[in-house]
Amino acid sequence: MDSRIWEETFKISSQSVNPRGVLGLFGLLNLLQETAWQHAERVGFGTDQMQKDKLYWVVTRQYAEMSQWPKYGETIRIRTWIRPPSGAFVLRGFKVVNSKNEVIGQCAMSFLALEQGSGRILPAQNLRPWQDLVSEESLILEPEKIPVQGQYEKLAEFAVRNSDLDINQHVNNAKYAQWILDSIPFDLHKTLKLNSYSVNFLTETLLGDTVEIEKSLSDSSQNEERGSTAYRGVRISDGKNLFTARLNWEKR
Structure with a gap:
């Protein structure tokens, strides 16, 4: 290969x-x-x-x-x-x-x-x-910049545990998505289909941090057939934005 x-x-x-x-x-x-x-x-x-x-x-x-x-x-x-x-x-x-x-x-x-x-x-x-080392194969997708500004509401908070860390002793990249998914009501998991996921990592998250997951108040109405919902993670100790994310979905 x-x-x-x-x-x-x-x-x-x-x-x-x-x-x-x-x-x-x-x-x-x-x-x-x-x-x-x-x-x-x-x-x-x-x-x-x-x-x-x-x-x-x-x-x-x-x-x-x-x-x-x-x-x-x-x-x-x-x-x-x-x-x-x-x-x-x-x-x-x-x-x-x-x-x-x-x-x-x-x-x-x-x-x-x-x-x-x-x-x-x-x-x-x-x-x-x-x-x-590199390939000239094209990238159809391009990671987007997700704005931090706007009004958000708190959904949940998570304390960083030993099992959240990767080999560099930072939070594993996939854990941010898991926190968001765990913050979403289970009924929505049953009725919505996820089409895409975007995330911007802004600051390293470490053991001992407590992270508040917040949802944008300007996201699309849950009554629409398709929509986009923005999230962010905020470190409670200093109020720093750790990441922003966006889920694009459609109703099943």
Whole structure:
């Protein structure tokens, strides 16, 4: 396999489906993350090498959309590639392919490289000779900037636990989506179909933080057939906005 385009195969397990028996958003994000992780290992950005280089990657934005959510027991393939870096940022693309070789989902993520200890942003183009690592395959999606401003209402709050942390001792990227999903009334999970998920990560979230999940008061009416709802996470101790997110949905 050409290491510039990496592919992993997954059978949808009982641990990754939601109460409807299909792959859920939290499960999808974990599979995307695992695919990116395996690709990074092959192209010299694995954990051991990053430790030696005294740097780590952080996701700054992510946008994923799904036209079809695979069911329990189905097999999917996730393909990923890295685009040439632009300034400090690196973009990664994904395609989700079902057993019929149909593209049922896509995702785009942007990353920054930070220096361990100081957290200083490092220019991505200077980190590696990129010509043998990147692919010219296009990115159809582009991670959007989600505004923080506006009026929001509190839905829930979550204390960061040991199990929320990743290998860099920051909150795992997929956990933010899980907090949002856990804040939404279960009746809406049964009546709405998620089409896309966007998130902007604004500040690192660490063990000991308590995060308030808030929903925008200017989101679309729940009576419409389609809509978009914005969320944000606020650290209670200092009032800092940790992330913004948007879910685009339609009624079943």
